[in-house]
Amino acid sequence: MERQQYEQRCSELYEVGGYAEVREAARAGLGELGPDPVLLCWLGQAHAAEDEDDHDAEAEAAYREGLALAQDDLGLLVSYLELCLRSDSFTYPGRAARGAALRTRLEELAPPGSAERARVDAVTGWAGRGYWDDFKDSAAQARSRREGAAEQSMQVTDALRSAARGESGGEPGEDLRAAELAAAVELLQGRRNALLRLLLAHRAAAYALTVGLCLGVNQALVSSGTLRFSLWGWLLGIPMAAAEAKLRRARRLGRERVVARIRDRHERADAAA
Incomplete structure (x- = not known):
């Protein structure tokens, strides 16, 4: 070759x-x-x-x-x-x-x-950047990641609704974004993932509600005298964290599948040569 x-x-x-x-x-x-x-x-x-x-x-x-x-x-x-x-x-x-x-x-x-x-x-x-430049760049990257995650959540929600109607999304092939989306739909199917699908469908509101509930529970436990200091309320953030973990796993799985398909194409080309 x-x-x-x-x-x-x-x-x-x-x-x-x-x-x-x-x-x-x-x-x-x-x-x-x-x-x-x-x-x-x-x-x-x-x-x-x-x-x-x-x-x-x-x-x-x-x-x-x-x-x-x-x-x-x-x-x-x-x-x-x-x-x-x-x-x-x-x-x-x-x-x-x-x-x-x-x-x-x-x-x-x-x-x-x-x-x-x-x-x-x-x-x-x-x-050659200074600390302030690093801070601004980190903020821009964080904003970009949030926007990307929000866009992915919308795409996953649309794909899940299409799958529920029996509409096929087609074979993703070597398209990385399509493969990640297909993996997310696969991982979020089933009744046990219903809450995660709901959270992703309303991601911004879910984050706001989760943070509010976490802070409220911690404050209530301290104000009532039950605890002098509390972090227990943050346990309410577990479902949101689980939803985000599903998306990360879908990105990893989609990437692995695309790489495997490309390698398979290369191997077929070698065999045909």
Whole structure:
């Protein structure tokens, strides 16, 4: 198989979060074709995406091996810079020092307006932020997650109503969002999940009511003299937490199914070759 085919497989799997499978595909390509900067870059990115110290070390090794073959490869340089700037400078001072050298090299090689220069600017801008910038970014990310969860709840509710009417949602195939939605419908079926479906159908109101009840119960227990301090009211939040856990599990299950379908397609292509 040619390098472009391995590269395409890595790209497809990386896009849906199949990082372990990306590493497997990249290693298969390296085993068949020998050392290759592009495949080593994919291997490094698939390790770095795990955001764990052991994987970061493997990512750095892959990037360094790739740069030994192609020292001016912009993809490798930018990916390595991202890893260095993300690392803790106290724990890994060597990476921080290498990051400065990589940035200088990229400013020489990456032309203004290029995709690589945009990545460099984004990474260096992130690394140079202050606490206030971090706070604003965290708030924006939290708002985005809330909006995404609310949208998913609406989609799941609509899909559940369609399923109750006997309408088929169709085969999700390799569409990640469709696979996550199908998994959520599957996990929320049945009478025992009726309360969770109700909470997700009225998510904003359910959160407001849950918080109000939790605070009210805690205050009542303290005011009545039953307890001097109470957290028991927060037990009323368990159903809402269970509903959110179902959605997280659906996202994970949907991703796993899409990755499995992509791998199955790759295996069929290999068998037919």
